[in-house]
Amino acid sequence: QIFKIEDYQPSDYLIPETKLTFELQPEATIVTAQLQFERRKGVEAGTPLVLDGDELSLVRLELDGRPVDASGYQASPQQLILTAPPASARFTLTVVTQLDPSRNSTLMGLYRSNGVYCTQCEPEGFRRITYFYDRPDVLSVYTVRIEADRATAPTLLSNGNPVEQGDLGSGRHYAVWHDPFPKPSYLFAVVAGDFDVLEDSFITASGRKVELGIYVEHGKKARAAYAMDALKRSMVWDEEVFGLEYDLDVFNIVAVSDFNMGAMENKGLNVFNDKYILADEATATDADFANIEAIVAHEYFHNWTGNRITCRDWFQLCLKEGLTVFRDHEFSADQRSRPVKRIAEVRTLRAMQFPEDQGPLAHPVRPRRYREIANFYTATVYEKGSEVVRMIRTVLGAEAFARGLKLYIERHDGEAATIEDFIRAFEDASEQDLSQFALWYHQAGTPNLAVTATHNAADATFRVEIEQSVPPTPSESRKRLMHIPLAFGLVGEDGQDIVAAQIEGAQVENGVIHVRKRKHSVVFHGIPKRPALSLNRGFSAPMTLSMEQRPEDLVFLARNDSDLFARWQALNTLLTDATIRAYRAVSGQANVAHDPNLIATMGEMARDDSLEPAFRALALTLPSESDIAREIGANINPDAVFMAREGLAKAIACANADQFATLYGIHDAGEFRPDAASAGKRALRNVLLDYLSLSSDQPTYAAAQFASATNMTDKAAALTILAHRFPGHVEASAALARFEDTYTNDPLVMDKWFQIQASTPGANAVEVVRSLLDHPAFSIGNPNRVRALMGTFATLNQTGFHRDDGEGYRLFATTVLEVEKRNPQVAARLATALRSWRSLEPKRQEAARQVLVMISSREDLSSDLRDIVERILS
Ligand code: ARG
Ligand code: ZN
Numbered sequence: 001q002i003f004k005i006e007d008y009q010p011s012d013y014l015i016p017e018t019k020l021t022f023e024l025q026p027e028a029t030i031v032t033a034q035l036q037f038e039r040r041k042g043v044e045a046g047t048p049l050v051l052d053g054d055e056l057s058l059v060r061l062e063l064d065g066r067p068v069d070a071s072g073y074q075a076s077p078q079q080l081i082l083t084a085p086p087a088s089a090r091f092t093l094t095v096v097t098q099l100d101p102s103r104n105s106t107l108m109g110l111y112r113s114n115g116v117y118c119t120q121c122e123p124e125g126f127r128r129i130t131y132f133y134d135r136p137d138v139l140s141v142y143t144v145r146i147e148a149d150r151a152t153a154p155t156l157l158s159n160g161n162p163v164e165q166g167d168l169g170s171g172r173h174y175a176v177w178h179d180p181f182p183k184p185s186y187l188f189a190v191v192a193g194d195f196d197v198l199e200d201s202f203i204t205a206s207g208r209k210v211e212l213g214i215y216v217e218h219g220k221k222a223r224a225a226y227a228m229d230a231l232k233r234s235m236v237w238d239e240e241v242f243g244l245e246y247d248l249d250v251f252n253i254v255a256v257s258d259f260n261m262g263a264m265e266n267k268g269l270n271v272f273n274d275k276y277i278l279a280d281e282a283t284a285t286d287a288d289f290a291n292i293e294a295i296v297a298h299e300y301f302h303n304w305t306g307n308r309i310t311c312r313d314w315f316q317l318c319l320k321e322g323l324t325v326f327r328d329h330e331f332s333a334d335q336r337s338r339p340v341k342r343i344a345e346v347r348t349l350r351a352m353q354f355p356e357d358q359g360p361l362a363h364p365v366r367p368r369r370y371r372e373i374a375n376f377y378t379a380t381v382y383e384k385g386s387e388v389v390r391m392i393r394t395v396l397g398a399e400a401f402a403r404g405l406k407l408y409i410e411r412h413d414g415e416a417a418t419i420e421d422f423i424r425a426f427e428d429a430s431e432q433d434l435s436q437f438a439l440w441y442h443q444a445g446t447p448n449l450a451v452t453a454t455h456n457a458a459d460a461t462f463r464v465e466i467e468q469s470v471p472p473t474p475s476e477s478r479k480r481l482m483h484i485p486l487a488f489g490l491v492g493e494d495g496q497d498i499v500a501a502q503i504e505g506a507q508v509e510n511g512v513i514h515v516r517k518r519k520h521s522v523v524f525h526g527i528p529k530r531p532a533l534s535l536n537r538g539f540s541a542p543m544t545l546s547m548e549q550r551p552e553d554l555v556f557l558a559r560n561d562s563d564l565f566a567r568w569q570a571l572n573t574l575l576t577d578a579t580i581r582a583y584r585a586v587s588g589q590a591n592v593a594h595d596p597n598l599i600a601t602m603g604e605m606a607r608d609d610s611l612e613p614a615f616r617a618l619a620l621t622l623p624s625e626s627d628i629a630r631e632i633g634a635n636i637n638p639d640a641v642f643m644a645r646e647g648l649a650k651a652i653a654c655a656n657a658d659q660f661a662t663l664y665g666i667h668d669a670g671e672f673r674p675d676a677a678s679a680g681k682r683a684l685r686n687v688l689l690d691y692l693s694l695s696s697d698q699p700t701y702a703a704a705q706f707a708s709a710t711n712m713t714d715k716a717a718a719l720t721i722l723a724h725r726f727p728g729h730v731e732a733s734a735a736l737a738r739f740e741d742t743y744t745n746d747p748l749v750m751d752k753w754f755q756i757q758a759s760t761p762g763a764n765a766v767e768v769v770r771s772l773l774d775h776p777a778f779s780i781g782n783p784n785r786v787r788a789l790m791g792t793f794a795t796l797n798q799t800g801f802h803r804d805d806g807e808g809y810r811l812f813a814t815t816v817l818e819v820e821k822r823n824p825q826v827a828a829r830l831a832t833a834l835r836s837w838r839s840l841e842p843k844r845q846e847a848a849r850q851v852l853v854m855i856s857s858r859e860d861l862s863s864d865l866r867d868i869v870e871r872i873l874s
Contacts, residue, residue, distance in 0.1 A: 005315045005368045014038045018140040024148040026102045033095045033130040045087040051080045051131035062094035080131035105822035113258035116193025123373045126185035136311045137416040139182035147174045153192040159267040161249045189266035191254045196221040204245045215254040223278040234297040244304045265302030281672040281711040286679035298328040312416045314373040318365045322385020336676035339564035340614045346539045352379035359835045362444040362473035371867040387542040388440045394485045396430045404429035436483040444473040451547040455530035462527040466520045484515040487540035490531035495560035501526030537563040576623045582644035594651045603656035614680025620687045625798040638798040653695035664688040672711045686717035699731040750777045751788035758792040765800025766807045769793045783826045790815045794833035806847025813851040824862035831868045
């Protein structure tokens with residue numbers, strides 16, 4: 001079935017009140033739902049009531065307290081129809097269903113994770129609990145009673161505020177929760193289990209006291225401290241920056257070890273993948289700390305952007321996700337280093353969203369069609385969705401943007417809104433027409449700007465020719481012209497920006513060229529000397545640029561641009577170009593000499609104390625193999641990409657060896673602190689360690705760091721270098737064995753061990769991954785293990801996964817089908833790793849096509865996996 005945005009119809013009935021009772025038992029949980037229905041005005045009396053279900057088994061059905069006659073309803077696992085509801089405007093339906101949480105391996109609806117009961121309802125999991133209008137525009141006030149064994153489930157949680165609890169005898173107890181805020185079913189949650197809790201409290205700006213709790217596995221309470229700190233900082237930040245306060249008496253977070261995604265913003269009861277809660281220096285890396293901070297903030301920020309104001313239908317997913325990602329990006333930028341954060345965001349966007357936008361899975365930020373909504377929790381909806389919100393701010397200016405957002409929240413609080421509502425609020429607040437801009441929501445594909453610049457000394461003009469194009473994407477062959485905000489600078493010899501006396505050819509404001517037409521010829525007057533052109537500063541729009549730039553201009557910008565993102569970008573462009581030149585040479589069996597100016601610039605960046613260490617670490621990091629492959633575009637040979645990249649790395653390492661050794665010695669971060677500045681020092685040092693290992697061709701440095709490291713960041717970095725650069729070497733094998741031995745009982749750390757091996761380059765990786773699938777710490781039913789091993793292999797190991805005999809693809813396909821038997825959502829997500837198969841060289845292309853065809857020809861395929869595989873093949 002294909003769902004279309006234009007088919008939206010409001011429901012015939014509303015559900016103002018929902019009362020749920022859960023009698024929890026691991027294998028036979030009884031759910032009693034008392035649903036108060038109200039016929040919508042204008043709907044004819046007696047109109048059949050059609051409710052969603054998914055694998056449900058109905059035990060009992062009552063209407064206003066009396067059993068419903070068999071002729072009065074039709075029930076199947078996926079639907080309940082009340083054929084002739086009462087003519088009265090209101091009635092109460094009591095639905096009793098029986099569930100088996102222990103056997104629910106999909107991790108949607110009510111399931112068991114490590115002995116705890118938990119739920120995941122977004123997007124369509126509530127229908128696995130009871131029959132309901134499982135759609136985001138039906139808002140209801142929930143009261144929830146939970147009954148369970150006190151011994152195994154002393155903690156009973158749901159949304160809203162606690163009302164009552166007590167004993168039931170025979171080892172059973174209960175708790176009642178009430179959430180006064182009407183909400184859609186996807187925000188519902190219950191959790192029951194035996195936890196340790198880290199407690200704290202927060203006083204909101206208006207003086208409301210909020211009890212905070214983070215529930216974790218016994219013995220892991222100390223590892224929740226950083227998440228709690230991040231939560232409190234998020235609460236302060238949302239008050240200060242957006243004027244948004246928390247609205248309940250309690251805010252709880254539960255960490256579970258089996259979770260399909262990162263986390264979930266259920267009202268007052270966020271449920272998290274434990275990977276994004278648990279951290280201490282001994283077991284988590286700096287990247288883990290940064291993710292925890294961002295995701296805790298993200299879920300908290302959803303309380304307003306998502307929960308108080310929710311989505312009319314799932315086509316509007318970006319309304320809450322794009323906006324909330326934008327908010328968490330801004331939060332992290334304020335808590336950490338803004339330019340470093342921006343570079344990290346762009347790297348993620350390019351690595352995750354660009355291939356989506358440029359391949360068979362491309363879709364608009366607000367899609368118009370879907371078969372499986374669970375497959376639309378994508379980088380396009382989330383990351384590009386955030387970029388679009390950022391561009392609204394760029395286009396309107398910070399002040400009008402703030403007014404627009406405030407208006408949006410005032411207008412739609414308590415409602416289920418649309419992207420049109422969102423845009424209208426900004427139009428009304430700014431009195432600007434955003435209709436052309438809105439194409440960013442509606443049109444898929446990454447726009448390209450082709451730019452050429454010419455300087456005329458005679459009349460002191462600098463002319464920049466800009467031409468926009470948007471490549472065709474599936475089912476959108478013809479594209480309309482977009483409004484692209486292009487931030488720029490004309491950089492003079494002294495590194496300062498030159499201010500033109502006059503500009504013609506486009507609207508140019510506050511350093512931004514507003515590209516709206518196919519072609520603009522922008523003329524800057526009063527420019528006597530040819531400047532270096534700095535474009536897309538701060539990454540003002542999610543696009544690609546085609547511009548022939550002189551290498552000496554790029555080196556100049558890398559050294560001097562006032563915009564740090566642009567400095568990083570200039571260097572990154574040079575490194576990418578150099579690698580591609582080497583790739584062409586490698587493919588032609590030739591050697592390539594790298595530009596000594598570029599090599600020297602890398603050394604200069606490394607030692608430039610005016611730059612923060614985290615920035616220097618990013619500057620020294622080469623574009624990834626997939627970044628390079630994406631730039632090459634077609635007929636890719638991943639082995640040649642790998643060799644080209646290694647060659648450049650080696651040239652940089654050898655030419656700067658002495659310097660890098662000195663810097664590695666100086667930049668000890670000292671005692672562990674998780675803050676951004678300390679993390680930056682570790683990042684720089686670990687990039688340097690990689691170069692030192694490369695130039696010396698000895699595992700000595702890495703082995704020494706592995707032995708002496710007192711935090712997981714340094715330890716995992718050293719282990720990665722040993723495993724990747726010296727595979728099979730006794731130091732590498734010893735370190736891997738040692739690590740395994742130390743962390744056997746810590747699944748989140750074992751994930752790192754799986755990741756490091758799954759990403760070890762080379763033809764042997766297939767065999768390594770195959771044998772790790774049988775490792776006792778691996779579990780095909782746990783999404784984190786699957787992603788650590790198979791997800792890492794398929795997305796980060798270009799030489800292993802794309803082995804030219806196709807064996808990597810076959811191992812991958814077998815695993816995807818194995819995962820699918822339990823968890824179709826995770827399998828479908830995993831399968832997207834094959835989306836760029838058409839850009840490979842012919843032999844690999846054919847091997848990849850064969851496994852895709854093999855998967856798609858399975859008759860018992862889940863609709864989740866079928867949707868992805870068929871789109872990838874189309
Ligand atoms: N709303 C959640 C978040 O972005 C994502 C939940 C999606 N879950 C799923 N099974 N598709 O924070
Ligand atoms: Zn979200």
